[in-house]
Amino acid sequence: QSRGETRYRTENLPMACPACCGVEIRPFMDYRGCRLARCDACRLVFMDPPPPPTVLGELYADPYDGATAGYFKKVEKKMRRSRIRVKKIIGALGRDPKGLGFLDIGCSGGFVAEAARERGFVATGIDPDGAAISYARGHYPANTFHHGFLETIDLPAESFDAVYCSEVIEHSSDVNRFVARLAAVMKPGALVYLTTPDIEHWRRPRDITHWDAFCPPSHCLYFNPENLTRLLARYGLAVTRRSVAFKPGIKLMARRVDGAVLP
DSSP states (O other), X not given: OOOOSSOBXXXXXXXXXXXXXXXXXXXXEEETTEEEEEETTTOOEEESSOOOHHHHHHHTSSTXXXXXXXXXXXXXXXXXXXXXXXXXXXXXXXXXXXXXXXXXXXXXXXXXXXXXXXXXXXXXXXXXXXXXXXXXHHHOTTSEEEESOTTTSOOOTTOEEEEEEESOGGGOSXXXXXXXXXXXXXXEEEEEEXXXXXXXXXXXXXXXGGOTTOOXXXXXXXXXXXXXXXXXXXXTEEEEEEEOOSSSEEEEEEEEOTTOOOO
């Protein structure tokens, strides 16, 4: 990992950190043709430059082999896990979910959306993988599923009471646009359950290239709990709970602050 001996702010590096807007940015490492930088202030590690939309499109073009293998196996096990997570969201929400809007960002085969519908939510799912969306629509037709990215799908503002966003934010090539859109579709007081890898977790391999979550350009941002909290707060999302993660990850819940003025 090459961190450099001096601080940088040059034409070859971004003018500001995506998480904290800090300008003290230095090289982190080059890996398989991807250049990563690190913010001195908040310690976010991110791809510089981020992958272009054409690359992102290729990454999400049927990663699950036509929905016939891999992630779409062991559906009952996935549904059991999804029901547990929805139960946690309901507990934190503190309301009867009947008729409330639920959004699953990165819904894959629609398992969490379906678990939410079972509990009374009106569920919507989004995923850029067309095969996953086809699977979800075919198996869970009572829900609404959109093919694409949160930033480009036309969803009504302030329409969701609960959002599930697991292992998604680290893929974003424009994370401020992503979080701004996330906050915009949440009602004031709405809850988001968010998970992402934690680059500073004590169980992360010392050699970062041996960490299974280190996979640029698919993952182009590597957070710690503090810089992620700071980023969310900029868009009126206040972290209310962070769970202990035994694997190198961050698990948190945040609410959209009532009356927050979005940038």
